[in-house]
Amino acid sequence: SQQGEEDPQALSIQEGENATMNCSYKTSINNLQWYRQNSGRGLVHLILIRSNEREKHSGRLRVTLDTSKKSSSLLITTSRAADTASYFCATIVIFGQGTELSVKP
């Protein structure tokens, strides 16, 4: 399967803390994307990182990519209750298993 694996599968933190999620994938990629999904809703694109990039920032989001290890991480800083959602990485229309983030106020 080309599906990536998110780690951890579930994460519960307090508001204001940072949340880090990891993703591993199996195939060579041109780029990797992170998506967020609120319960039972459509996916929202968060950030795309290209294979020649190692780190990318967008607001409170920081994404890293290590193509030698076939892995990526998503860091959400100073988390808010509104960040509670499932987060997926995706490569070539294949999604990882996702991390369910719960941020307690």
Add this chain to the structure above:
Amino acid sequence: DTEVTQTPKHLVMGMTNKKSLKCEQHMGHRAMYWYKQKAKKPPELMFVYSYEKLSINESVPSRFSPECPNSSLLNLHLHALQPEDSALYLCASSQTTSGQVDTQYFGPGTRLTVL
């Protein structure tokens, strides 16, 4: 307009019914996708259309029949479904299906229940 719309939002159907899911985008995207998502699972790719032609069919049963009437519309015709087909069906679009994955824009999904 960066919106992908899907109708209906919810659909309940019996195993002998025929129904259709609709998806529309006006971003000029030439690639459109259908995904199926079960609870607490990632979306699974079903079909990809590129320039109104079916380019990927991920071994989806024939009771699901996609159709792309034009570059803005994507339908999914449903017939003789099984209860295990109950899921959230997501439509997405992107600029191209070149080797690089372009950003996919997702619709809100249709929640399908098969009785």
